[in-house]
Amino acid sequence: MEIKRRNTPAKEMVLKILQDSDNALSQDMIEKELKGITNRVTVYRILNSFCEDGLVHKVTSEAGKNYFALCKDCENQKHTHNHIHFQCVKCSKVECLNQRIEVSLPKGYQFINMNNIVSGICKNCH
Numbered sequence: 001m002e003i004k005r006r007n008t009p010a011k012e013m014v015l016k017i018l019q020d021s022d023n024a025l026s027q028d029m030i031e032k033e034l035k036g037i038t039n040r041v042t043v044y045r046i047l048n049s050f051c052e053d054g055l056v057h058k059v060t061s062e063a064g065k066n067y068f069a070l071c072k073d074c075e076n077q078k079h080t081h082n083h084i085h086f087q088c089v090k091c092s093k094v095e096c097l098n099q100r101i102e103v104s105l106p107k108g109y110q111f112i113n114m115n116n117i118v119s120g121i122c123k124n125c126h
Contacts, residue, residue: 084097087119
């Protein structure tokens with residue numbers, strides 16, 4: 001995966017953390033992995049620039065907390081938002097599921113984004 005804007009060591013570290021994770025991560029989870037190497041504002045800016053550049057997508061949980069994910073199976077390394085996200089009510093893990101959702105909008109409407117989160121109990125907690 002390629003960083004499109006000016007690359008920095010902090011951006012590389014955040015991208016590596018996301019690449020190494022099988023789940024969507026919140027900003028505080030990423031900060032914890034960075035162990036104080038950079039500040040909260042920098043992590044926030046990095047995550048938002050990754051979203052703008054299509055490197056990651058943001059998932060908003062039912063509680064309003066944002067999680068960020070790299071989808072391992074997205075086509076052409078450009079992330080699409082037309083899949084289901086699952087959040088476990090026991091362990092709070094958020095993961096992308098491979099099930100695609102098709103949306104048919106009325107004429108004159110343009111699709112930009114959707115947030116599909118299903119809550120329940122994950123296979124590890126079941």
